[in-house]
Amino acid sequence: MSEIEKYIAPEEVAEAVEALGTGGVTIVAGGTDLTPQINEGRCHYEPTLMNIQRIEELNRISLTDGEIRIGCLATVSEIWYNDIIIEHADILCQTANCFASDQIRNAATIGGNICNASPAGDMIIPLLVLGASVELASWKEGAMEIRREPLDKFFKGPGKTIRNENELLVAVIFDKPSADFIGQFRKSGPRPALEISTVTVGIGGDLKDGKLENVRVAFGAVGPTPLRGKATEVALEGQILTEDIISNAAAAAQKDASPIDDIRATTWYRNHLIAVFTEELLNNVC
Amino acid sequence: MSVKTELDFTLNGRPVNIEVPVDMTVLNLLRDALDMKGTKYACGEGECGACTIEVDGTTINSCLMMAVDLQDREVMTIEGMQTGHMLHPMQQSFVDHGAVQCGFCMPGMIVQANYLVKKNPDLTREEMKRGLEGNVCRCTGYTKVLDAVAAVVGAKG
Numbered sequence: 097m098s099e100i101e102k103y104i105a106p107e108e109v110a111e112a113v114e115a116l117g118t119g120g121v122t123i124v125a126g127g128t129d130l131t132p133q134i135n136e137g138r139c140h141y142e143p144t145l146m147n148i149q150r151i152e153e154l155n156r157i158s159l160t161d162g163e164i165r166i167g168c169l170a171t172v173s174e175i176w177y178n179d180i181i182i183e184h185a186d187i188l189c190q191t192a193n194c195f196a197s198d199q200i201r202n203a204a205t206i207g208g209n210i211c212n213a214s215p216a217g218d219m220i221i222p223l224l225v226l227g228a229s230v231e232l233a234s235w236k237e238g239a240m241e242i243r244r245e246p247l248d249k250f251f252k253g254p255g256k257t258i259r260n261e262n263e264l265l266v267a268v269i270f271d272k273p274s275a276d277f278i279g280q281f282r283k284s285g286p287r288p289a290l291e292i293s294t295v296t297v298g299i300g301g302d303l304k305d306g307k308l309e310n311v312r313v314a315f316g317a318v319g320p321t322p323l324r325g326k327a328t329e330v331a332l333e334g335q336i337l338t339e340d341i342i343s344n345a346a347a348a349a350q351k352d353a354s355p356i357d358d359i360r361a362t363t364w365y366r367n368h369l370i371a372v373f374t375e376e377l378l379n380n381v382c
Numbered sequence: 383m384s385v386k387t388e389l390d391f392t393l394n395g396r397p398v399n400i401e402v403p404v405d406m407t408v409l410n411l412l413r414d415a416l417d418m419k420g421t422k423y424a425c426g427e428g429e430c431g432a433c434t435i436e437v438d439g440t441t442i443n444s445c446l447m448m449a450v451d452l453q454d455r456e457v458m459t460i461e462g463m464q465t466g467h468m469l470h471p472m473q474q475s476f477v478d479h480g481a482v483q484c485g486f487c488m489p490g491m492i493v494q495a496n497y498l499v500k501k502n503p504d505l506t507r508e509e510m511k512r513g514l515e516g517n518v519c520r521c522t523g524y525t526k527v528l529d530a531v532a533a534v535v536g537a538k539g
Contacts, residue, residue, distance in 0.1 A: 100384040103404040103450060124448055131407060131446045132427040141384075145404050149451055173440075197516020199494065200428050203442045290429055290516060 098140040105147040109233060109266060110240050112148055117235035117262045121146050125169055126203040128196075129212045154207075154266060157181065165269045168207025172196070172219065175206060184272050187222040187279030187300060194218065194283040197290050207265050210250070213257045216293040216317040218283065223247055224314035224324055225279055225300035228270040232263040242266070248314075251321035276302040280377040284361075284369055293317045294361040297349070297373040299332075303381065306336045313374075318353035318366050325352040328374065337382035345378060346371040391452040393418075394462025408444040408452060409433045412459060420460040420489050424518075431517035434490035435459045441497045443516070460489035463496065472496045472534050479530040483521040491517045495531045505535050 100122075106112040115121060122142040124130055126149075133139045148154065148169065155169035157178045164180060175181050176192035195201055195218050209219045210230065228247045233240050247268070250257050259265060273279070279300035283293050296316035301308040311332045313325035327348040335341045355366035384405045391398055393416070402411055409426075412418045412435070424432035426445050433444040436458040463470035469477065472492050482488050491514065498505055498513040505513070510531050511524075519527065 100404050103385060103387050105450070105453070124451075127407075127446045127448050127451070128428055128443075131448075134405075135426060141405060145450075147448065147451055150453075196428075197431065198498075198513050199431060199434055199441050199443045199516045200446075202440045203446065 098142075100141050100145045101143040103145050103147070105150045107150045107152070109151055109153065109264070110235075112146060112151060113233045113240050113264050114235045115144070115146055116264055118144075119261065120144055121261075123148055123264070125149055125205045125208050126171065128200050128204045129208055148264070155205075159184070159272060162272045163269055164272055165267050166206055167267050168210075168265050169205050172201040172204050172206070172209070173198075175219075176201070184277075185222070185226055185270075185279070187225055187281050187298060188219070190279075190281040191218050191222045191283070191298075194281070194291075200290075206268060210247070210268065211257065211259060211265055213251050213253075213255050213321065215254055215319060215321055216296070217322060218293060218296060218316065220247070220251075220322040221296045221298040221314045221316045222279065222281055222300075223268055223270070224322060225281075225298040225312045226270040226273065227312055228268050230265050231267045231269065232259055233266045234260065234263045244269070248324045251323075253320045273300070274302050276304050278303050278381055280380055282373045282377055284373070292360065295355075295366050295369040295373060297370060297377060299328075299374070299377045299381070301332070306382075307334055308332050308337060308381070309334055313349070313352075315349070315353055315370060317360075318355040318370055320354075323352065325349055327351045332378075337378055342375055342378045342382075346374045349374040387450055389450060389453055391454060392456045394458055402449045404448075404450050406449040408435070408437075408447040408449050408457075411449040411452075412444060418459060418461055422486055422489055424486065428516075429518070430487070431490040431494060431514075432487050434493045434517065436493060436497060439500075441494050458493070460493055463492070470496065472499070472531070475530040475534045476527070479526050479533065481522060481526040481530040483519075487517060487519045491519065491527060495527075495534075499531065499534055503535065505531070507532060 120142040121144045154167040156167045159180045281298045284295045298314040301311035311329045313328040316322045331345040331348040349370045384403045386401045422432040424430045428443040428446045435444045
């Protein structure tokens with residue numbers, strides 16, 4: 097049983113990042129993933145517990161110079177009801193609508209959902225469809241340094257990311273989608289509430305003169321990480337969504353996925369669902 | 383034993399000052415340290431909603447929130463809903479509609495229902511169902527719960 101020796105609640109990003117640089121820090125925000133993982137013994141506290149909830153600038157959602165920026169502390173509820181997100185990135189709202197329960201959405205942060213790096217992390221899928229990047233802040237020689245990494249390169253395996261221990265994920269950023277952008281999200285599950293996804297599919301692109309362009313596809317819970325569906329994207333890019341193209345895309349989706357058997361579903365069922373959801377979303381679009 | 387820290391917050395309108403272990407959850411603070419047993423412990427992992435409370439006007443599962451994060455915040459639990467001996471209209475409606483059987487899920491259910499109605503006084507029955515998804519009842523079923531909430535909305539509308 098690990099013991100916490102020190103508790104800090106910084107109010108500035110730089111303060112938090114400097115503290116992270118000293119090592120041995122557990123970061124807590126909404127607590128919705130951390131608390132059950134601690135209780136089940138799946139992770140343990142480092143000597144310092146750092147509560148980042150008091151850093152006001154980290155829960156802002158903004159649109160500046162064509163770029164939408166969501167601070168890591170924005171909760172799923174805040175994203176769902178944010179005017180910028182509603183107007184430009186409705187696929188995030190579609191996903192929030194399937195995310196856990198009201199009480200959890202009110203506490204769970206976008207930064208936590210990303211850093212927890214579950215293959216079934218719901219909010220990651222629409223962010224991949226939006227071509228998002230993350231900003232990682234660290235403390236170097238007395239100042240804060242920020243690197244930006246594409247979200248589709250962020251995940252390394254279940255619970256594993258390229259974030260170093262001394263880095264804080266401060267924001268997720270994506271270009272404001274064009275006026276032609278359409279985005280669709282679909283999640284499996286017998287009920288929408290509190291369901292850990294069996295399969296999630298997100299598809300987005302610019303629909304111009306019946307053709308889908310700049311296509312991005314993302315799948316959840318069908319591989320060790322949330323993933324981009326590259327073969328599906330190739331099958332769809334620049335195409336008019338005819339019946340043939342849609343069934344090609346559904347076949348490609350099965351190639352992109354590498355699901356496993358687990359307590360929630362079999363490999364066979366996940367492969368089936370991924371094709372069905374891909375077809376369904378594409379039929380919604382055209 | 384983990385290190386302790388001093389905590390100041392408002393609980394049902396009254397200031398609280400207490401020293402808490404930094405790894406304590408809000409639910410354990412309420413039930414064990416403050417002896418406020420209205421808020422219930424059931425699943426302990428955010429699945430059932432029995433521990434629902436309001437923090438700064440928003441509902442959360444108190445079993446998942448760290449007590450230290452209550453610093454300077456305003457908390458309302460089921461004990462804070464009634465006025466003197468008068469039940470809150472939402473509580474009274476649950477009684478009137480027989481929505482309560484064993485009662486264990488009720489504090490969380492009532493706090494969440496009250497929050498939903500405050501947020502949207504024109505709540506539809508479908509919206510009630512979605513809003514109460516995070517509250518599990520294992521004995522009455524949900525029909526009478528929805529009737530109770532609907533009556534409060536109707537009374538307001």
